[in-house]
Amino acid sequence: MKNRLEEIRKQHNMTQEELAIALEVSRQTIGSLENGRYNPSIILALKIARYFDTTVENVFIYEEEN
């Protein structure tokens, strides 16, 4: 699933490590999320959206697979 996590993180001048600590996940999880290799659970997606004071849809882009 595509996402704007890296873009939003950089807008807030944060490193992956800092974001991982803030969200209480591993840095590898942030890395995998950003390059689309891993899709977050609903709880983590909501946590991320809440942390950046935005909506889940603004961070994660869901596209139907044909």
Add this chain to the structure above:
Amino acid sequence: MKKQCKPIIFYFGMLAFATGMLLKFLLPEADGTLKILPFVLSGFGAGIIGVGVASMFAKKIRQKDPEAAKRYEIEEMDERNIRLREKAGLSTWYITTFTLAFLSLGFVVFEMNVAALFSMAALLLHIVCLFVFIYVYNRKI
């Protein structure tokens, strides 16, 4: 319950090791199964003791360094790591199933009937356990 199990396993390991040493001392002229039983028990016990000691050391280090403890907690509870462990567990299950199946076949081919029976029993238990856990988790989740 999980945290309480670890010391029990450690004491079980010590018991197995001590029993193995005692058997070796009490039965120096033993034959057959009784000859190798002390070594099996001691080896098994020593392995468990090793795991227990390593676990205790790790716990002590975490108690002294709260930041390391926090990092350890995050790594343990990280959802991606949990998913990784579950996928790895399932892949290991498949490999173990095929290994036990081929082992059973090998024992039968070489007419090692007792060994074949044990490995087939292990294979059956292995498969049944999967379906039991699927049933249990299906009701929980």
